[in-house]
Amino acid sequence: MKRRQFINLLSVSLFLSLSPLFLAVVYGNKPKYKPKKQENWISIGTVAELDKNGQILKEKTSLGAILVIGTSESQKLIAVNPICTHLGCTVDWEAEENIFLCPCHASEFTAEGKVQNGPATKPLSIYKTKIEKNTVMVTRI
Numbered sequence: 385m386k387r388r389q390f391i392n393l394l395s396v397s398l399f400l401s402l403s404p405l406f407l408a409v410v411y412g413n414k415p416k417y418k419p420k421k422q423e424n425w426i427s428i429g430t431v432a433e434l435d436k437n438g439q440i441l442k443e444k445t446s447l448g449a450i451l452v453i454g455t456s457e458s459q460k461l462i463a464v465n466p467i468c469t470h471l472g473c474t475v476d477w478e479a480e481e482n483i484f485l486c487p488c489h490a491s492e493f494t495a496e497g498k499v500q501n502g503p504a505t506k507p508l509s510i511y512k513t514k515i516e517k518n519t520v521m522v523t524r525i
């Protein structure tokens with residue numbers, strides 16, 4: 385083996401044997417930083433509408449249908465997608481029982497959207513809420 389061939393073979397061998405180590409150092413030390421998800425708040429209605437009816441139903445938003453329950457005096461507003469996960473009827477809020485009730489086949493959901501009684505098996509989607517400058521706002525959780 386000539387000297388030049390030996391050096392080439394040595395270079396290739398070194399490169400191949402060290403490249404996994406190099407990749408591990410470069411990609412293994414990547415910061416675990418994940419950019420915070422941008423909260424995309426949308427307006428559902430006014431505080432006056434909410435206080436008048438104790439709820440606002442908006443059937444078409446960029447997040448789908450949204451039903452907000454409560455008033456500006458409530459400690460916490462409830463916001464769900466009111467489309468029943470069984471066959472798609474719109475659930476009603478039953479304030480006395482603190483549940484969402486589907487008028488079609490009587491599925492019941494808790495205020496947190498969890499199924500309390502079937503036939504529905506999947507929960508209602510829930511949303512974060514806030515009141516800002518007399519506007520009721522909602523975003524994904």
Ligand code: FES
Nearest residue numbers: 468470471486489
């Ligand atoms: S559509 Fe709601 S229970 Fe069937």
